[in-house]
Amino acid sequence: MYQGAYGENIALFMIGSLAGIWMMIIVSRWLEKFSSDKIAVLSSGSILMLGFQSHFFRLLTAVLQKVGITRELWSFDLSTLVGSLAIVIAFYPIILFVKRYCPILMGMRK
Numbered sequence: 001m002y003q004g005a006y007g008e009n010i011a012l013f014m015i016g017s018l019a020g021i022w023m024m025i026i027v028s029r030w031l032e033k034f035s036s037d038k039i040a041v042l043s044s045g046s047i048l049m050l051g052f053q054s055h056f057f058r059l060l061t062a063v064l065q066k067v068g069i070t071r072e073l074w075s076f077d078l079s080t081l082v083g084s085l086a087i088v089i090a091f092y093p094i095i096l097f098v099k100r101y102c103p104i105l106m107g108m109r110k
Contacts, residue, residue, distance in 0.1 A: 042088065045095030048106055049088070056087045 031039055042049075060083055064070075098105050 038092070041095055041099075042092065045091060045099070045106060048095055048098055049091050052091075053087060056090065060087065
């Protein structure tokens, strides 16, 4: 969808959008079963993740290239999903640190 690869076929675009909405509903219901305090920390720090994700992406790319995995080998598939999850997990302690010592970065006052 993000590349506009559906061309002029609006039906495929609509099917893809409905599938995306349905997946969001499934994931939301699945996440209800987990500890809500961890999810609340991640959601409160989403602005921090958005601000620094490019730095983590470059770091992850550099580490993968050192290991021998080039960027062409990890296109949008399972490895990208694993990388995204690694970034979210890596941000959890960072969010806790920033929330405690530098809350202004997250739009909070002391």
